[in-house]
Amino acid sequence: MAPAVNHAETMPGQISVGAPVKLKVSGEDWIMRGVLVAIGLYLIVAIVLPLYALLSKSFQNKDGTFIGLANFTEFFSTPALSYSVNNSLTIASISTVIVVSLAFVYAYALTRSCMPFKSLFKGVALIPILMPSLLPAISLIFMFGKQGFLRFLLFGHDIYGPIGIVMGEVIYVFPHVLMIILIAMSMSDGRLYEASESLGASKVRTFFTVTLPGIRYGLVSAGFVAFTLIITDFGVPKVVGGQYNVLATDVYKQVVGRQDFEMGAVVSMVLLIPAVIAFAADRIVQRKQIAILTARAVPYAPQPSSGFDAIMTGFCALIAVIIVGILGVALFASLVKFWPYNLSLTLGNYDFSLRDGGGWDAYANSIEMAAWTAVIGTCVVFIGAYLVEKSKGFHTGRAAMQFLAMMPMAVPGLSLGLAYIFFFNAPDNPLNFLYHTMPILVICTITHFYTVSHLTAVTALKQIDAEFESVSASLKVPFYKTFWRVTVPVCVPAILDISMYFFVNAMTTVSAVVFLYSPDTALASVAVLNMDDAGEQASAAAMGIMIVLTAGGARLLHALLTRGLARRTQAWRKR
């Protein structure tokens, strides 16, 4: 390579000597690069190649011959199929507007009012995270279905269809959206509010000139996340969709119902488009948000205002009652003999051996799968993020790894699961032996939830001193010792967060794994789906409750660990 042109070198009196210096790559650097490449290869096998298989399948006919866009033409010219695009977009748009509005007011109440029971309200709002999205939908049927006790509230409309889907999605997505808005709100600067108030601006004026502009990127980001989660969600429309087809249920129907894998591939490619667009837009918006939040903000301390606080309390109480109600109805329905005719209590619905779906074995499988996902996923993600952040040189490799780590976020679970079928079930694939095993479920789930975990790890790593590795090298201590003795202990809170995130999501996810389980590796979340399909709603609710209890238990354990750790390490963690 010719040396780069440099003005300084051509100035008179300047002599530049020698060829560019080549850095000797140390043994440690080779270890770092080797591990980075290994994790990169893992992601290539776990996401790039399967997506490629999915893409090629959508261009093939049943015999595996390339037929160009013929499948897509068929899709868009078959009204029964292309309606789904319209339906999906409609549902996702309406639900997004509703859920972002509700979550915004809820977050506003939590951060800008003096209402009581704030931590209780916050805790309740996060409950839906612990549920597979099937469960709120099942509860909706108990409430608003043919025998629902709240049916009169629908004024003759049917819960099966768009109304039910929107209601279910809003509940399912609410905590995710709330958390994004809460973070945006808590990062906005209290001094601006004080300035606005001291200038005599009214609450309303302050709201429009300070609050909204300050969190506009947070709101947009929340909107994109909500839209993506909803359009790719499969659980809610599967249960309450009725005859109303959306893209996510179409993929399932094409593959599981009609065994038309090619059309399934086409639909999941179509499903990928809005997800990728929303993902890209969200990344752009996030970058802008970081730019406006560089200065150190002072938290806002709200002043009591009885009327406003009362309205906010009322609003939050209503939402909280709905969420608790959803959970409560599912719990109650799972504990009675025959809803709503025989309300005597029984544990009979928890005797899964009599039902479809794999019974208690499925539950045990789920725990096993979630535990493996949490342990292996956390290790892979944290080490990968560490190498991206802290290794020296090797810029191409690190940038490629960063890109690979961001990819899974843009891929809907159903598309991922289907892609896995095409890739791993191909007879000529040497990894074929993984198909229908526990490892493939673990690999798929780690990959599905890779991006958020990776970003959490990167954020934690960025916060620690950038020179630990330099100091360590100057002291001739290999990087892996410093990684183990310093970096990991300092990052334990983030590591716990990541493993909790993996565990809970592995317990609740349906979309990717629904294509990948075998009779031996049935999962609890899939059992909920299958029991619901078989009309065993009470048992489906019972299994859903088991998932909530397990995920909730994991969260509780996580909270206890985090608190205990904070107490034990407060001597050195204080800032």
Place this chain on the structure above:
Amino acid sequence: MSGKDAYLKVENLTKMFGEFTALKNISLEVFEGEFVCFLGPSGCGKTTLLRAIAGLDIQTRGRVEQGGKDISGLPPSERDFGIVFQSYALFPNLTVNKNVAYGLENRKTPKADIDARVAELLESVGLTDQSDKYPAQLSGGQQQRVALSRALATKPGLLLLDEPLSALDAKVRVHLRHEIKQLQLRLGITTIMVTHDQEEALTMADRIVVMDEGEIEQIGTPEDIYSRPANPFVADFVGTMNFLAGTAGANGGVRLGDIDLATTNGPGGIMEGVEDGDAVTVCIRPEDVATRGVTPDTANAIPAVIKTLEFLGSFYRATLRARDTGKTAIRADFSINLVRDLEITEGQDFTIALPADHIRVYGEAFAHADDLI
């Protein structure tokens, strides 16, 4: 110094960040046991040079030699240095003891020897009673000393300090300057310290490397740098300096307006090569301006008016306007005695003189906004 071979040699070192050249052909030598400061304004490339010497951010071109061995392309782990960063980079989850012992524990040193070495180091920086605390429980000055002890623990041949004092408040800083210098003298360790604080450099260094925009402006002892700055940049960056616009005369003489001044910068001095009539910059430090017993007949006398008189504690700094030198102000230091004895006040006529051997003349125009009134 020049008799010995250099311990560290940097030759024609260039560092580029993309298209931006952060270091341009830097060459310098550091001798065994020497304390060298890299001094320059923020962003001039001091840290970049230090990191290249450490191998943390390898140079684009050029050689680095340490102890007679070419280390240009070696990774930091194969070089021999200890380093203290501005942030200290102490391991937060390890006690002071463990931090200092960190580099020793990896060398199969017996436990008892490690303990003894750590105790000795902590003793020498006065932190023996803090050894079981965590970094977050220490003051900034104490953390700084722990970082220094950790860097010294493995007895490296070269100690690198990147702005080690700039995160501390003024009082601690002055105290630690002295302490670090004493420790360095006692251990005799070759040391390079990066700083943007001229006072720090002047008080601590054996030699100073003054840098600007990726280039070396001057290398010399503090005395050299202060009294004989090689160019207007150094003259301006270190200490306070008067910059007066003039024209060159014969034999090192210069003309300021109507006044002819003799200087010792003529043949063989820094005015070598400046032609008669060229524009030059005439420099003198305020404390070198003669104020006592000056008459119009004194050599290099300048009749002037005192515009302002600023009390600075142990002396007054006067700003004078010379009658014949146009708009340029001259700052001069007046002792308290003088002001009292002669009852000097603002607005008064006063004759000063610029002693020939304290004048520095640079063959280039250099305007300084402060100097116009």
